[in-house]
Amino acid sequence: MVDIVLEAYADPKWMKFEAEWRAGRMGSRDCLRAQMALMRATKKQVDTLLDTINLDEGLGDLLETCSSQLIPVHVISDGFDYFIDRILSRPQNGLTSLWPGVRVCASHLAPNGYRWCAKFPFFDRACGHGCATCKPAAMRLLNRSNAPAIFVGDGLSTNMQ
Numbered sequence: 001m002v003d004i005v006l007e008a009y010a011d012p013k014w015m016k017f018e019a020e021w022r023a024g025r026m027g028s029r030d031c032l033r034a035q036m037a038l039m040r041a042t043k044k045q046v047d048t049l050l051d052t053i054n055l056d057e058g059l060g061d062l063l064e065t066c067s068s069q070l071i072p073v074h075v076i077s078d079g080f081d082y083f084i085d086r087i088l089s090r091p092q093n094g095l096t097s098l099w100p101g102v103r104v105c106a107s108h109l110a111p112n113g114y115r116w117c118a119k120f121p122f123f124d125r126a127c128g129h130g131c132a133t134c135k136p137a138a139m140r141l142l143n144r145s146n147a148p149a150i151f152v153g154d155g156l157s158t159n160m161q
């Protein structure tokens, strides 16, 4: 999601930071902060773009199965709450009824005119990996009793940890 939005609305310099991050020379927190500073778009422009992004098939089924088995589900993302909330709360996705129990741990993004400001509310200080939102740390936070937990993810921020 972040890349799609940056491709559309950021100065192409964002790709230099992306390459640094992919090479492991820059943490995602510094990378996202720098990339978002290069973005110029109104809320309406970003919303219109987000509304074209489809959810992965099967997410609804997964949430429904977990809900029926009373298994808590949370979203932990190195991306932004603004994008996640917009896409997941879209009525066509039919997730609204399952959504209230789900907690979203992600970086915070808010529009301010044409500019977008990134904040990292879950952890004041960056972790050793330099994550925007540290997935292992968020899992520990959400699972204080250390119960068995399953992590599902396919992005680079997942593989790095």
Ligand SMILES: [Zn+2]
Pocket: 127, 128, 129, 130, 131, 133, 134, 135, 136
């Ligand atoms: Zn981390």
